[in-house]
Amino acid sequence: MVPHRPDFWGIPAEWNPTLWVYSIMFLAVFVLVFRFFQQARLWWKVGRPEVRWDHPGKRLGLVFKYWIAQLRVLGQRYPGIMHVAIAWAFFVFFIGTTLAAIDGHLFQLFQLLGNQNAITDPEAFKFLKGGVYLVFKLVLDLFTVAFLVGAGMAVYRRFVRRPSRLTLDSRFAFSLVLVIVVVIGGLVTESLRLAVVRNDASLAVGWWAPAGFLLAQLWIATGASPEALTNWHMVIWFIHLGSVVLMLVTLPAGTLIHILTSAFNTFFAKLDRPAGKLAPLAQNKDGQSIFVSALRDMTWKQLLDGDACTECGRCQDVCPAHAAGTPLSPKQLILSMRDTFHENAPLLAQSANGGNGKLVGEAITGDMLWSCTTCGACVRECPVLIEHVDMIVDMRRHLVNEGQMGGMLQEALAKLGRYGNSFGQSERARAKWAQPASLKIKDARKEPVEYLWFVGDYASYSAGLVDITRKTAEVFQRGGLDFGILYETERNAGNDVRRVGEEGLFEALVEKNVEAFAKSRFKTIVTTDPHSYNTLKHEYPSTDASRGRYPILHYAELLDQLIAEGKLKFNRQLGYKVTYHDPCYLGRYNGVYDAPRRVIQATGCELVEMPRHGDRSFCCGAGGGRIWMEEDLVKERPSESRIREAVALDGVTAFVVACPKDMTLYRDAVKTTGYENRLVVKDLVELVHEAM
Template sequence: MPIRETFWNIPHWAEIAQYIAALVTAIIFIAGITRRVLRWRKGRPEKRSGHFWKRIGALITQVFGQQRTLDEKFPGIMHFSIFWGMLVLAAGTALATIDWDVTHLFFGFQILKGGVYIAFELMLDVLGLLVVLGLGMAIYRRYIARPARLQNFPVKKLAGDDTYVLVMLAFITLSGYLTEGLRLAVTQPDWAPWSPVGNAIAALFLSLGDPTNQTLHLIIWGMHIATAFGVLISLPFTKLFHIFSVPLNIYFRSLEPAGALRAANMDGGMGVKEWTQFTWKQLLDFESCTRCGRCQDVCPAYASAQVLSPRNMMVKLDDHLWEKKPRALHGEVVSVDELWACTTCRACVQVCPAFIDHVTTFVDLRRHLVDQGKMDQMLQDALSNLGRYGNSFGQSDRMRAKWTMGLQPPVKDARREQVEYLWFVGDYASYNATLTDVTRKTAEVFHKLGLNFGILYESERNSGNDVRRVGEEGLFEMLVDKNSQVLSKCKFQAIVTTDPHSYNTLKNEYPANGNGRYPVLHYSELLDQLIAAGKLKFSKKLGYKVTYHDPCYLGRYNGVYDAPRRVIEATGCELVEMPRHRERGFCCGAGGGRIWMEEKEVKERPSESRIREAVALEGVQTFIVACPKDLTMFRDAVKTTGNEQRLEVKDLIDLVAEAL
């Protein structure tokens, strides 16, 4: 009967030596892991418990299912193969050892015998090929294809780490196959064909004859064992540590709404000045980065000027945690320019297979800069204006509702009378002269639909969404206070806004009243609801071929992808998607307070890249946006890319008004 003799040809002393080596490995492994865990514990506390089953569920889909990793085909299959191949081989080896040295030795009982053993051999033999395939793909990718995102290391020595992992894994797999092949060449059991790879290798060695093969087997077995223990020992000290840190990082990821930023640390100045002011979870983030660079590929700041790469930031921050002589976090480890370059679009967070939250870390680092008053003059002026006048334009708050002048019927004052919808207009829609038409048109459409709505007139302040993301937490709190005071005195059923930024903070960050948070609707959601309820009927089918740009704070932050698309289709337009859409939508470059900052030298503005993407769509003449800032950003970009004749930027409300 087929039977597994695990330590065939292995002298007793070698078997004992192996267990001693295992013990030493375990000690170093535990010490290495402890060293890392102790480092995380130097961070500030942060609560990440609760929702046990939800967290376990994510471990199953993301670790064992490799869901996000598989979002990209080549690297996804590559990693999936290595992961499952190594997992099965490691589990198989462990099982064989237990089978021989525990159940067989102590209880005279074996699992791996007969049919089970045959199936076991076949499975390991074939799945081992997965590792070979994955490693082959990895070596091709890293050393032949050489995509940009795997290059330019901010920490050069890590190139050795990358090579080490590939070499070690390749050696383990090949030496394992060789050991098996040599064993089969000597013992030549009847069931050898069930190990097709091992058997093929055995055929190569048959001619060498017996004493040679037996010696070779012992030598290669020794090397195989040594490499395996080497990998285990090095796991807490190399990139392999991600096997440990990434599942933890996925388990402990934030389950709060993406749009709710954690309040600033105020202990020892605002934000993070030294790495110990990060929370333990942020430190775990840095230690989970495998440098895959997916974030870099989707980062608008990286695409436009290469100043900021979220990947490089993680690499540098992780390196900083272990510096013997710690350098200054701001200025030496990370540059001020890269911190200000982030648009907080969240594309990096969305694609990270390790579930790292880069944006929160960037904001924490910015908070320290604001605390020190270190920012460019334009941003300083914008913040001063926001503090003094409640808007970034530096105009009087009394001019906020100037756009309503002459509208018939007049827009209701929600402070004075009860309304169903309180329209939070936002700075851009209120003050930007080029947007007045669209804001007025929105009011007219609301009137035509018979909506009972009103605005806060001069009592509205900037919602503070981007003030918070710039890092000015105190000013954000002040704006929230002022708006909340007015809102609490008004009677309404829901807030509606055209601005995704206001939408995000009102929905996710403003304090709850007695009935919980006010329901907050983006106008695309409101229009969608009205269409579904039969209250909004269009008289015309527009028939335009259009494309739609997902605003970051509507899409990635709040998951509103379908409502605006349904509205577009209801107006009888044909929607053609750009390659980067929905979760992969590409930022216009204005978010996170970028619109208030000086523009540094750029290769191509994110908005221009976006317009070129839209222009490449055949027959599309209209570019639909659902965000006031987008309207200004993309109208500019259409001009600067010379596409005025080719593409027209329109607001969603333009389509609705036209089709009514």
């Protein structure tokens, strides 16, 4: 006789387990759904509307990628394997239990539909028998083993290693213990049954249930009678049932809620714009701008972000502001918002004026918000696609509107407003670097050029960078490039002005630059600064009525093209061993990783990667307007931590950058860390210039 799946083995039929178990489970699921709905409705009740329902197909793709396949979770080996082992085991258990329920009750469905065969031979409707059943057992058992491995890793991590990024409190311990009890309960139940039925060909499955079979040997070895084992089975079975019920009813209030909220959060993730494009200020029904300072100002999706947070702490681990010792931890920021939401949302949802939902200045301080470099590492790392940076910029807009900011930033903004640059110098001094007659740089306002070179503030005004800016011009000329600049008409592109939260100033700068573009003739814009590159590419008006969309290139891309086309020829191979720092706004925000690396290789340098490179590059600390702010809360500058990372690489003598702000910061950092003799900071274009 072939083995088959027994229904409620070992539970007296006169107790009517089918009725009881299904009633209890339906009740538990009802409690789960009801409690979850109570939580979920608050997102919509309190939060502002925001359209996140478009492109359902794409959204389901996100759910598959990040919720089921958990690619982000797998991005880190130990926690990745740990979590996936547990999560996938539960997916499989869920499917297995569903299949078992269908197997047990399919005939009743047919009965209801009036199928006479279903009444005469219920067994004919079962499919978990024979080979199928054995495979079913094997899969479930293997995932039980996987679960035990994952849970063991989790216990070791949570109770022994205790990394600082985790929230080490009882809510998580409770969830972990509970899922372990559920799974071990199931395993023990199975093994006790297998121990009793080991000689019954219709029920024994042998090694097809490896974990259960092995554990069964233990029970057999105790010499207990089949009756005793059956009784034990019943006790454990009740514990298993009870623990599952407990898991279901507590799920919406505990840390396991992330199983549901992360599915929603990945489904409703941002699709309408690239990472490098911020949303403009939202407006209310009366056309007034909404400055985000309280729960009611947030969108429902931002509130959902809070409930979706798994408190894994990956964002905090990669955050340069947190590493620098500032009060910002992206994780704590999201959790502060969530806690305020949990405290106040029920009251807020009841009436228009009820409850206090103030966030900025209370749970979320200005110091936290101003510490952010907007590097996007947190967003890149978050396994459930939380959008930290957007929320921070939204709140900064409120602070700017209230005039709450540090003196340095205020001064920088005032200078940007008056002179169009953060240096507070006259616009007439912008192209001072181009004065040597030998340079002969075309004025794109006066004659047509193929490339409009958007030089940017730092490359234009910073005395320490003039030499590199001139070398860039020389390299362009040697490559036969037809290019020009806007001279005193260029303004700061506004990328960081926008990220500081000064939306009006950003718009004013865009207007000025767009006006200058309209008066010049060119085909392509090339920028020195990755920040300018980002905002020109993503945030400037996307169409120019007269000539359509012009391509925006970063000079790393342009150099790469010139080399590929054979227009830039090198006379010598430099032979340096170098490392390369990916600027956040070139790499993580715009995916330009290969072009600068190809350029480095073309100059004959050997590239050694730092541990944090590519999309996991570590921010220099200057982005998001941080370069204009006080550093009094910074204990270790991100740039210094970065230099230490580079110095640890064997034999690397040059630290290559592709951003003028990086040049400024890292030159300082090499000095302050005392590695002046070990490492020299070089711009990508300096390598090219030297190799020509």
